[in-house]
Amino acid sequence: MREQDYAVNNSVQAEQLEVSRVLRNTYGLLALTLAFSGVMAFVAQQMRVGYPNVFVVLIGFYGLFFLTNKLRDSAWGLVSAFALTGFMGFLLGPILNRYLGMQGGAEVVSSAFAMTALVFGGLSAYVLITRKDMSFLGGFITAGFFVLLGATLAGMFFKISGLQLAISAGFVLFSSVCILFQTSAIIHGGERNYIMATISLYVSIYNLFISLLQLFGIMGRDD
Numbered sequence: 001m002r003e004q005d006y007a008v009n010n011s012v013q014a015e016q017l018e019v020s021r022v023l024r025n026t027y028g029l030l031a032l033t034l035a036f037s038g039v040m041a042f043v044a045q046q047m048r049v050g051y052p053n054v055f056v057v058l059i060g061f062y063g064l065f066f067l068t069n070k071l072r073d074s075a076w077g078l079v080s081a082f083a084l085t086g087f088m089g090f091l092l093g094p095i096l097n098r099y100l101g102m103q104g105g106a107e108v109v110s111s112a113f114a115m116t117a118l119v120f121g122g123l124s125a126y127v128l129i130t131r132k133d134m135s136f137l138g139g140f141i142t143a144g145f146f147v148l149l150g151a152t153l154a155g156m157f158f159k160i161s162g163l164q165l166a167i168s169a170g171f172v173l174f175s176s177v178c179i180l181f182q183t184s185a186i187i188h189g190g191e192r193n194y195i196m197a198t199i200s201l202y203v204s205i206y207n208l209f210i211s212l213l214q215l216f217g218i219m220g221r222d223d
């Protein structure tokens with residue numbers, strides 16, 4: 001009986017050490033990729049580049065995402081992760097220039113940045129402190145993805161009053177739920193690869209920031 005208890009305790013301790021390792025590596029890499037993304041956004045701003053064709057964006061993002069996933073267990077996965085986040089940061093440059101060119105644009109950008117940091121920090125802290133299992137949110141995320149996809153497509157073909165505001169608010173909620181789900185997955189064993197954990201959180205933070213930019217921008221125009 002004592003041997004069984006000893007084995008169980010060792011297993012629990014090993015699991016806790018693994019969780020700590022993944023969390024430490026994930027947040028360390030996330031900080032580096034966010035910083036690199038910010039540098040690339042600044043470079044794009046200074047170059048005054050325009051936003052590329054949507055097909056270039058999709059091919060670039062999904063190509064680098066699948067490459068990162070394929071290389072996730074090697075050092076090349078880190079290179080691919082920085083390539084992906086650098087690419088996304090570069091795309092952010094022309095978006096920021098557009099908002100900064102608006103009246104009150106600097107306030108919109110700073111508000112979106114502050115709110116993104118607050119939401120991410122608050123949600124992450126909640127999961128890390130409570131250790132709650134958020135796996136039940138998986139169904140909501142799947143349904144939310146298709147709802148937002150449908151709404152986005154509808155917005156491309158039909159001019160519906162208030163739809164863009166609703167889509168932006170929906171993406172804020174969707175990204176927030178993803179942060180809860182992804183952080184919980186690291187804690188409870190659903191994700192043990194820190195590179196993919198980093199990319200998942202990065203994409204959620206990126207989408208959250210873009211959605212808040214759109215939301216505050218729309219509200220600013222209404223004022």
